Amino acid sequence: GNSVTQMEGPVTLSEEAFLTINCTYTATGYPSLFWYVQYPGEGLQLLLKATKADDKGSNKGFEATYRKETTSFHLEKGSVQVSDSAVYFCALANSGAGSYQLTFGKGTKLSVIP
C-alpha cells in the first residue's frame, strides 16, 4: 500500500535560516505528491504539488522536486520567516485508479523564532 514518511519534528529555526523537511514515499504507479500546511487554528491548505517525476512545485518561497529515483519530495525554503511557523504535511495521491484519497505523513511542526 501507499505510505509517506517525513522527518519528525518539532523543528525550531531562527528567522532567515534555511529549511529542509525530508519526505519519502512508497506507492504503486505514478502518484501525485503534495505539501500541505496547517497554520495554528486553521485547516490544511495546499502549499505546493508535483504530478510527475522531475516536476518542481513552488509557492511562497517553498520548493520541492519530485524525485522518482529516490522516491522523495523534500520541502525547502531558503529563508524562513516567523509567519512560516506551522505544521507541514507531505502527502500523495494515486489518481490513476480513479481514487483521490490522500495518504499523509505524520506532519512536521516548524517554529521560527525572531
Next chain:
Amino acid sequence: GAVVSQHPSWVICKSGTSVKIECRSLDFQATTMFWYRQFPKQSLMLMATSNEGSKATYEQGVEKDKFLINHASLTLSTLTVTSAHPEDSSFYICSARDPRQGGSTEAFFGQGTRLTVV
C-alpha cells in the same frame, strides 16, 4: 481556491452522548467528501469516503455504527460520533475535491474539529 467549512471548530461532550460535525462546500458541489482523524503527533488517517445520496465507504477498522456519515446534499456531509467515549477524543478533518478542476487530485480541507470527550 474552493472553500470547505467545518463546524464546530471544537466541542466538549460527556461520555455516552453523541456529537455531530458538519462539513460544507461553500462555493462548489461535492459529490464526494472525505473524513479524516488525526491523533496527537500522528498522521491524518482516512476514516471514510462520503458519497452524496448513497452509503459511505468506511476504511478497514472504522466502526460504521459508531461514526455515522450522512451526505444528504451536494454541499453538506455530516459525521456523527455516537455514544462517544474518551478514546474518541481526536481532531477530525473533512475534505472535498472540486469537480470543476477535472482530473486534479488537489483536495480542499475544512479547518478541523477538536473533539474532547470527558
